[in-house]
Amino acid sequence: MSRYNAAEIEARWQEAWEKAGIFTAERKEGKPKYYVLEMFPYPSGKLHMGHVRNYTMGDVIARYKLATGHNVLHPMGFDAFGMPAENAAMAIGGHPKTWTYNNIDDMVEQMKPLGLSLDWSRMFATCDPEYYGQQQALFLDFLDKGLVYRKNAVVNWDPVDMTVLANEQVEGGRGWRSGALVERKELTQWFFKISDMADELLGALDGLDNWPAKVKLMQANWIGKSRGLQFAFERADGGEPITVYTTRPDTLNGASFVGISPDHPIAKAMEGDAAVDAFLADARKGGTTEEAIETAEKLGFDTGIKVKHPLTGEELPVWIANFILMDYGTGAIFGCPAHDQRDLDFCRKYDLPVIDTFFALDDDTPVGKVAFVPAKSEKVRWVNHFAGLEEATGEEAINATIDFMEAKGLGEGVTKFRLRDWGLSRQRYWGCPIPVVHCEACGVVPEKKENLPVVLPDDVTFDVPGNPLDRHPTWRDVPCPSCGKAAKRETDTMDTFVDSSWYFARFTAPRAETPTNMEDAKYWMNVDQYIGGVEHAILHLLYARFFARAMQICGHLPESAKEPFDALFTQGMVTHAIYKTEGADGRPVYHYPEEVTLKDGKALLEDGREAEIVPSAKMSKSKNNVVNPLHIIEGYGADTARWFVLSDSPPERDVEWTASGAEAAHKHLGRVYRIASEIDAQATGSAADDTALLREMHKAIHDVTMGVESFGFNAAIAKLYGFTNALGKSKAGGAAKRQAAMVLAQLMSPMTPHLSEAVWEKLGGEGLCTLAPWPKADEAMLVDDEVILPIQINGKRRAEISVPKDMDKAEVEKLALAHEAVIKTLDGATPKKVIVVPGRIVNVVA
């Protein structure tokens, strides 16, 4: 008997697959196509367990679809632009390009041993000029269709390094290198007009039946459609009225001030006054993230301007407030402190009045420190309401007020979206150059398509902060494509989200001379199954949905590909325990898993000290809890790694990597190999044993198929453990055992393809197990003749009876009531009710 030798088996079958070319995708009519895609990786250089889990899940689907007769497209590439390459260049020298391409080579080296069914011939990186040149062509097409424009927007500005900072580079309101307090600064930047499609992007979510509900909900909330009232406050001094937008016009009686954004034209007009300038400088401190703005201390400045309440004529003060965003609504609001916590905090701080406009039905306590904000569906009691409301829900009140104000000609009902246009300009080198030229005479001039790609220059340095393209005269200075006079290239590059917003379309024709090839796009699109981390639930997926629409408008995708991902699955992270002790200086010391011995739930170091175990932490280099997939593959083989990342946790949840779990997975695979090896084809067994084994086999086919189709990989694997146990113990004859073992190999094949090929070959299977048609379950073999029904009395389980599976309700009820335990509990009384759920349960209500 030979032992399971993963290294030998895996090398051999990977070579066999490659020789047969079975994963190279070509258009084939007459076979249903299936496009499975995992979110492509950033080439950090190190493959981690999260990647292994992501690609293994995709591979299970791809291999299952292959076995069920589909023409499968399963490509891989790299999302290769971005900050880490520039950071590496700054930290260790070298060039982002060298760093990136070396990392790509390393990662491909690390991925190949996993035995993924990938079509490597389609691979590309987004930093290939062949890719980003086509992206520049898309940009020019979008520009032509009015889908891109320029406007001012704020960025994080480091006043010491004189550079723009990414949100990630702002730590606690300070620049990560200089430590200077970050300011918000306006720059002219390029924007995609995604807000034009807000309503469509929202509405189309309804059709995405195979997307997780939570992702659709997050996107819907992000787009944030709201109906409100837009109206103007007349100024007491006769100046330009202040237009505000509110989603709660019903609380207009409770207005105690009007607030404007620090970027509002009125605020800007007041610049020059020392007190105003001091306040605005204060209000512009800190980063640009919504979190920073929302959690910052609320600051206000009384402009001295008064406005008239549109209904009462009462005067209200106008304040500049740092929490009001110019991007949303009109950049001006009225504050209603009684029913908005933020407004209340503001009014308490600056001693502005608080006016209750409604109370709960059974409580008329005035608002103190906590604003009264009931759900919009809850009925409340109104105080002297201007539209005549007495008792009504918030929703009813909003609609009634909008109608009232419209009838009076005081304002209009308006629909607004939270979604802002997508700013794509980045003041960085390692990205796709924006293909336009700034000419003094002609203004902004698009580069000619025949001059694409606008290639990044190689001769750049990162010894000073800022964008090296800005200080590269020979690259920057070019003649104007329109008039030919001296002009300057745009030195901003594109957001890396642009790169990842259309790569799925490029995979359908990765070497085409245009962004896509319509015939290939028509054949392969849509992505039938997209798989990636839930951290991309909003931005990446929304941008990709926008891009598919924009590409369709420009003729690069068919109408049918406007929603590019038919089904989406969001998977969890791979985590690992952290082993922590305290160093002499009191700071934590993190220990690598291989330095720790686990015994009785305790983590012991080599010197005998005990380390604290922090379970399920995200794998992170700084915490020393990273498990390198290569070590696992070298030690146990790729199939063990694949089996383990799928086995323990549901795919959408985080999985904790444990050494014992990997060991167990490996043992199990060895067991399967041994059981298959020991089958004696000549052995005979009883007909009953044969049938029993084949019943188990059909149940396994059914359950595993269901598991794979519904992303219940962990459940499918549990069934495979059960089926393996049944096969190991079975006294069935050799023929039945051989049949069962071959089906086992096939069912395991999506997860452990190498082992399956080895078992398949050993048992004399024809051709490759990978290509063998997926087995079908025989319905007749799935149901047992007898079922065991639990009997509950008042909801508590008291007994059970065994009955034929199709016995009718009355018969079952009679049997249940005749049961000893039931008679004893009822003690002569008649049951109030007996509920029989066929095949499930009997509940007797005493």
Next chain:
RNA sequence: GCCCAAGUGGCGGAAUGGUAGACGCAGGGGAUUCAAAAUCCCCCGCUGGUGACAGCGUGCCGGUUCGAGUCCGGCCUUGGGUACCA
């Protein structure tokens, strides 16, 4: 702050509103062996009881239901996102 999830034995987790704890890990007991490795078999939520059994038990509080881990309302904790990390 706001939006979205998750929370079940010592651990990872299973369970179309219908027997809570499948399957695996760890632990305990046994078989095999000169011994070990490997392998195989049995036990394994908590409390009480020799035992049959009884009571309790799915983050916390409340509700709907014949019946709730599952549905509804309110909290707590952890994780993801928060528009320039990818």
